[in-house]
Amino acid sequence: MSVLELIIALPLLAALAVGLGAPARAASLGASFINLILVLATTVQYWGKTGLAFTYSRPILENPSLSFAVGADGISLILALLTTLVMLAAIWQIEDRPPIFYVSSLLIGGGALGAFLTTDLFFIYAFHELALIPTFLMIALHGRAEPAQRKAVAWKATIYLGAGSLVLLAGLVWLVLEFSGGSKLTFDLEALRSQAQLNPLPAAKQAQIFFVLLLGFGSLVSLFPFHSWAAPAYATAPTPVAMLHSGVLKKFGLYGLIRIALPLLPQGAHVEWVQNALLLMLLGNILVMGLVTIHASRLDDTLANSSVMHMGYIFLGIAAGTDLALKGAVILMFAHGISIALLFGLCGRMRNQLGTLEYNKLGGLASHAPAFTVLFAFGTFASIGLPGLTNFAGEVLIFLGNFTEFKAGTLTSLQWTVILALWGVVMSAVYMLRAYRSIFHGSPATGLFMIDPAFSQRVPFILLATTLLVTGCCPWLLLNLMKSAL
Amino acid sequence: MSVFTIEAGLALLGLALLLVEAFKPDISRRTLGLTAIAGTALALVLFIFAPHDSASLPGFIRPWHQLDNLALFYKGFALVITILVLWLTLECAPYLTRFTVDGKLGEMFSLPLIVCVGMMWMASARDLVTVFVSLELVTVSFYVLVAFARKSAFSLEAGVKYLILGALSTGVLVYGIAWIYGATGTMSFDGIAKALANPATSKSTALFGAAVLLCGLGFKVAAAPFHMWVPDVYQGAPTPVTAFLSVGSKAAGFVVLTRALDAFMVEGSIIGSEIQGFLLVVGSLTVLLGSLPAMFQTSVKRLLAYSSISHAGYLLLALACRESARFDLSSGSVVAFYLATYLPMTVLGFLGLGLMRANGLGEDIKDFAGLAKRNPLLALLMTISFASLAGLPLTAGFLGKLFVFLGLADHGYWGALSCAIIAAAAGFYYYFKTILAMYTTEGTDVPALAFSAPAKAVAGALALAILILGVYPKPLQNVLMSDRPAVVAK
Numbered sequence: 001m002s003v004l005e006l007i008i009a010l011p012l013l014a015a016l017a018v019g020l021g022a023p024a025r026a027a028s029l030g031a032s033f034i035n036l037i038l039v040l041a042t043t044v045q046y047w048g049k050t051g052l053a054f055t056y057s058r059p060i061l062e063n064p065s066l067s068f069a070v071g072a073d074g075i076s077l078i079l080a081l082l083t084t085l086v087m088l089a090a091i092w093q094i095e096d097r098p099p100i101f102y103v104s105s106l107l108i109g110g111g112a113l114g115a116f117l118t119t120d121l122f123f124i125y126a127f128h129e130l131a132l133i134p135t136f137l138m139i140a141l142h143g144r145a146e147p148a149q150r151k152a153v154a155w156k157a158t159i160y161l162g163a164g165s166l167v168l169l170a171g172l173v174w175l176v177l178e179f180s181g182g183s184k185l186t187f188d189l190e191a192l193r194s195q196a197q198l199n200p201l202p203a204a205k206q207a208q209i210f211f212v213l214l215l216g217f218g219s220l221v222s223l224f225p226f227h228s229w230a231a232p233a234y235a236t237a238p239t240p241v242a243m244l245h246s247g248v249l250k251k252f253g254l255y256g257l258i259r260i261a262l263p264l265l266p267q268g269a270h271v272e273w274v275q276n277a278l279l280l281m282l283l284g285n286i287l288v289m290g291l292v293t294i295h296a297s298r299l300d301d302t303l304a305n306s307s308v309m310h311m312g313y314i315f316l317g318i319a320a321g322t323d324l325a326l327k328g329a330v331i332l333m334f335a336h337g338i339s340i341a342l343l344f345g346l347c348g349r350m351r352n353q354l355g356t357l358e359y360n361k362l363g364g365l366a367s368h369a370p371a372f373t374v375l376f377a378f379g380t381f382a383s384i385g386l387p388g389l390t391n392f393a394g395e396v397l398i399f400l401g402n403f404t405e406f407k408a409g410t411l412t413s414l415q416w417t418v419i420l421a422l423w424g425v426v427m428s429a430v431y432m433l434r435a436y437r438s439i440f441h442g443s444p445a446t447g448l449f450m451i452d453p454a455f456s457q458r459v460p461f462i463l464l465a466t467t468l469l470v471t472g473c474c475p476w477l478l479l480n481l482m483k484s485a486l
Numbered sequence: 487m488s489v490f491t492i493e494a495g496l497a498l499l500g501l502a503l504l505l506v507e508a509f510k511p512d513i514s515r516r517t518l519g520l521t522a523i524a525g526t527a528l529a530l531v532l533f534i535f536a537p538h539d540s541a542s543l544p545g546f547i548r549p550w551h552q553l554d555n556l557a558l559f560y561k562g563f564a565l566v567i568t569i570l571v572l573w574l575t576l577e578c579a580p581y582l583t584r585f586t587v588d589g590k591l592g593e594m595f596s597l598p599l600i601v602c603v604g605m606m607w608m609a610s611a612r613d614l615v616t617v618f619v620s621l622e623l624v625t626v627s628f629y630v631l632v633a634f635a636r637k638s639a640f641s642l643e644a645g646v647k648y649l650i651l652g653a654l655s656t657g658v659l660v661y662g663i664a665w666i667y668g669a670t671g672t673m674s675f676d677g678i679a680k681a682l683a684n685p686a687t688s689k690s691t692a693l694f695g696a697a698v699l700l701c702g703l704g705f706k707v708a709a710a711p712f713h714m715w716v717p718d719v720y721q722g723a724p725t726p727v728t729a730f731l732s733v734g735s736k737a738a739g740f741v742v743l744t745r746a747l748d749a750f751m752v753e754g755s756i757i758g759s760e761i762q763g764f765l766l767v768v769g770s771l772t773v774l775l776g777s778l779p780a781m782f783q784t785s786v787k788r789l790l791a792y793s794s795i796s797h798a799g800y801l802l803l804a805l806a807c808r809e810s811a812r813f814d815l816s817s818g819s820v821v822a823f824y825l826a827t828y829l830p831m832t833v834l835g836f837l838g839l840g841l842m843r844a845n846g847l848g849e850d851i852k853d854f855a856g857l858a859k860r861n862p863l864l865a866l867l868m869t870i871s872f873a874s875l876a877g878l879p880l881t882a883g884f885l886g887k888l889f890v891f892l893g894l895a896d897h898g899y900w901g902a903l904s905c906a907i908i909a910a911a912a913g914f915y916y917y918f919k920t921i922l923a924m925y926t927t928e929g930t931d932v933p934a935l936a937f938s939a940p941a942k943a944v945a946g947a948l949a950l951a952i953l954i955l956g957v958y959p960k961p962l963q964n965v966l967m968s969d970r971p972a973v974v975a976k
Binding site: 059122127129130141158 | 866873878879880884888891892895896907910911914918921922925926957958959960963
């Protein structure tokens with residue numbers, strides 16, 4: 001028995017209990033609070049260690065070898081921390097909703113924890129699928145649009161993510177067949193990894209498999225041009241689902257690339273055609289989606305599109321593949337998850353109170369709701385990448401990580417991409433500051449009135465904002481967890 | 487007590503119930519049904535504790551029957567599904583009797599026992615004659631069962647279609663058996679395997695015979711292009727019979743296919759590669775022709791019929807992959823595993839459908855709207871069943887499909903694998919369309935839907951089986967592997 005098994009099981013059991021009639025809010029909040037404590041304690045225990053820890057394996061089948069194996073390294077723990085923080089905040093901010101909101105939040109959170117903390121490909125994949133299903137159902141059933149429209153949005157997301165998952169499954173099966181060795185099929189990540197170090201594949205083949213995995217994982221992370229499901233889905237999804245999917249579950253694709261694709265296929269990402277394709281796609285995320293975001297006229301559209309855009313930077317870190325850039329990518333995953341969950345949470349509150357999110361109908365909220373404004377400012381500035389908040393640390397490490405081998409006068413295609421991608425930072429500043437100004441400053445709009453939430457309602461947002469500030473001022477807290485993980 | 491005695495006893499019980507029903511017209515259906523269930527359950531208990539080796543069989547039957555692992559597995563399978571179907575019939579009885587001629591259900595409780603015995607004998611068959619006789623025992627009983635709700639035009643239509651096509655396929659099967667006999671001079675599977683490994687055997691004659699025989703069996707398991715009867719028959723037959731057809735009859739067809747293919751595709755067989763190509767083509771066609779039309783169905787029963795066709799396709803593809811060096815499960819065990827996972831999820835689906843019908847609801851997807859509000863437990867259980875049929879990870883359905891896909895990938899049958907993946911993707915669409923309908927909140931003013939405590943217990947047990955097998959399939963694998971030699975080249 002490992003503590004990780006408890007961490008995975010707790011939200012799922014709580015979901016079952018709520019489904020069978022336990023008091024929804026108390027059970028969900030209790031489970032996610034205990035889970036946060038457990039993950040924090042585990043992280044403290046891991047402090048100073050390297051490699052995989054807390055491993056435990058329960059064999060299920062011998063051949064093909066399949067086991068319920070858990071284990072965590074720094075990256076898994078950072079993502080588990082992200083999951084538990086966002087899950088607690090998302091559940092806390094639910095008000096006056098039927099139990100299915102609590103059940104789905106717990107299932108998404110529990111599924112994500114399962115995907116991040118297991119080390120058997122079968123369960124990594126399975127837990128992610130488990131978390132996806134409630135996302136689709138909640139968009140279709142309780143989305144914020146007319147029934148026909150929200151169903152269309154849900155189907156679009158289902159088709160994109162379902163097709164992406166199948167491509168991913170094909171890529172994973174290919175990996176298993178290539179790396180299993182002669183006598184036995186295995187799904188164990190560690191066994192596959194040691195096999196990949198002993199008998200690496202030729203670079204050309206690595207590139208092919210890496211590309212399949214990139215398409216599979218990529219469509220789960222809304223990699224351009226497989227991104228068009230994401231913005232409408234987030235804008236339509238109920239608030240806790242938007243917080244959990246954009247903040248946590250979407251990071252699964254990036255986690256998979258860093259934990260599975262890069263270690264098993266170390267040369268795959270750097271074969272020229274794969275790298276160029278990845279760079280073009282991520283520039284699409286940053287530049288095309290940046291322009292699309294600037295054009296948005298509603299807060300939920302801006303946030304949803306910006307969430308697609310920011311994935312481009314994390315892909316940039318993965319494309320570079322240097323130790324520094326990958327650590328930056330992990331930090332940015334954490335930072336983006338916290339900041340977008342904060343913004344979506346506040347956005348959901350605004351919609352409930354004001355009934356509209358259109359910029360030209362809003363204005364001057366700062367004078368009614370100062371505390372709300374401060375919290376929103378945290379999200380805004382984190383999203384832009386202001387120093388002192390976590391996103392900045394991640395972005396800077398990614399940019400620097402691309403220049404570790406710099407020769408004056410000759411720039412690699414990666415470095416050119418960084419130079420182009422820097423313009424994305426300017427675009428983020430444009431759309432986020434415009435959103436902030438038109439909502440909170442200027443003359444108060446007539447007929448719209450909003451008051452500050454009570455302190456107990458602010459707690460989940462304060463939790464997220466504090467996390468941004470603490471890890472932003474002390475990024476070594478996260479970096480120390482990844483001493484040798486990459 | 488040998489396994490054969492138990493089977494004979496079960497057949498006698500079936501005949502006795504038939505006579506009692508005929509000569510004591512005032513006997514209640516509850517008594518009849520419970521007697522049949524108790525008899526089958528007793529047979530299951532006796533079967534579990536009976537000696538499990540061929541030497542325990544009575545001498546006169548030993549040349550025709552065998553008791554290997556596969557046979558034992560399918561015998562247990564037949565007993566379990568028969569108990570479930572008998573119980574489901576009893577549960578749906580108030581509704582079913584509206585469509586029978588005299589308002590009674592007499593043969594509905596005796597014929598399943600005969601079918602069960604037919605399936606158990608088929609699992610042990612060592613030669614084509616035993617296969618044929620037991621297959622006909624099953625099929626002829628089904629002719630009656632399908633048309634049982636005679637006052638319903640659908641049931642009558644289904645009965646006629648099943649009778650005509652069933653009789654035709656029987657003719658084709660016999661024709662194939664005759665050709666095989668002509669080519670190899672024997673009816674026993676061992677003899678056929680030996681003859682086919684001998685290069686002197688006439689290849690064209692054997693190939694023609696094998697192909698015709700496979701076409702005949704194709705009708706029974708609903709393989710494309712012989713699947714046309716399935717949607718109409720499944721839709722028209724009484725729901726418990728549909729569940730029986732979908733699980734029991736299919737399993738029976740596949741145990742025969744496994745035995746026949748073990749002979750046809752024996753090491754060094756002169757027709758092995760042709761048969762394998764035939765299976766790959768037919769399997770790919772079947773998954774697609776099952777899954778793609780299913781996307782456009784509005785009746786859930788019809789949708790389940792098409793999905794049952796596509797499941798037959800996955801099983802055929804599994805049969806095309808012979809033993810692999812990197813894989814502990816032979817194709818026969820993969821098929822058995824798949825069917826074992828298929829049993830709880832299909833029965834659960836039809837159970838839900840039957841309960842809805844018994845409460846006066848229709849079988850269309852739109853009738854599922856708001857089910858979650860009417861009866862949250864039933865909606866949850868049906869969700870588990872459909873998610874498993876779709877092949878959602880962590881349910882039993884995923885593992886069965888995963889083994890089929892791994893086998894195809896390991897052998898490098900990429901074309902068939904892509905067909906299977908397309909079909910699985912289509913499956914996600916139509917199953918989740920139905921699940922979504924259950925949770926939509928429109929039309930929630932309909933009354934709550936109640937179902938009995940035994941129904942809750944059975945449905946809950948089936949759902950639990952789906953979830954447990956999905957994360958802990960080892961016990962099942964152990965049953966399939968226990969006395970079979972490991973295929974792994976160590």
